[in-house]
Structure formats: structure tokens, C-alpha cells
Amino acid sequence: xxxxxxRPKGDIWTGIAVGVGVVAAPVVIPLAWSAIRPLxxxxxxxxxxxxxxxxxxxxxxxxxxxxxxxxxxxxxxxxLTAARKTVKAAKPAKS
Numbered sequence: 537x538x539x540x541x542x543r544p545k546g547d548i549w550t551g552i553a554v555g556v557g558v559v560a561a562p563v564v565i566p567l568a569w570s571a572i573r574p575l576x577x578x579x580x581x582x583x584x585x586x587x588x589x590x591x592x593x594x595x596x597x598x599x600x601x602x603x604x605x606x607x608x609x610x611x612x613x614x615x616l617t618a619a620r621k622t623v624k625a626a627k628p629a630k631s
């Protein structure tokens with residue numbers, strides 16, 4: 537079977553590189569984290585500010601839309617009231 541024929545091709549330098557990586561990891565990882573942390577914090581803060589601004593914009597749009605709908609309802613109600621008065625005035629009184 538071909539799967540059993542697989543052997544990693546490595547020499548002494550591969551082993552040395554892995555060993556150095558294992559030994560250096562406890563030093564390198566905290567240094568990298570301390571260097572990356574301010575950048576990540578700035579990205580999170582920017583994302584939060586964009587979210588908040590978007591939330592404000594949506595609230596303003598919804599408020600404007602609500603005002604628009606209320607104004608339209610008021611106009612329709614006024615027109616219906618006027619039309620009902622016209623219809624009542626045009627009907628002959630039944631006796």
C-alpha cells in the first residue's frame with residue numbers, strides 16, 4: 537500500500553529546526569502577543585465604533601420612516617373624514 541510507503545523526508549537540520557522552535561516558543565509567543573495586542577485592540581475598538589455609528593444611523597432612519605408613516609396616516613384619515621362628510625351631505629334624508 538502506498539500509504540505505508542510514506543516517510544517524512546527530513547534530515548538533521550529538520551530535527552534541529554523543530555527543536556529550536558520548541559525551545560524558543562515560550563519566549564517568542566509572549567513577545568509576539570505583546571506586539572500584536574495593541575493592533576488587535578485597535579481593530580476591536582474600531583469595529584465597536586462602526587457598530588455604534590451604524591446603530592445610530594438606523595435609529596434615525598427608523599424615526600424618519602415612522603414620522604413619514606404617521607404623517608401619511610394623518611392625511612389619509614383627514615381625507616376619509618372629508619369624504620364621509622361629503623357622502624353624508626349628498627344622501628337624501630329618509631323619512
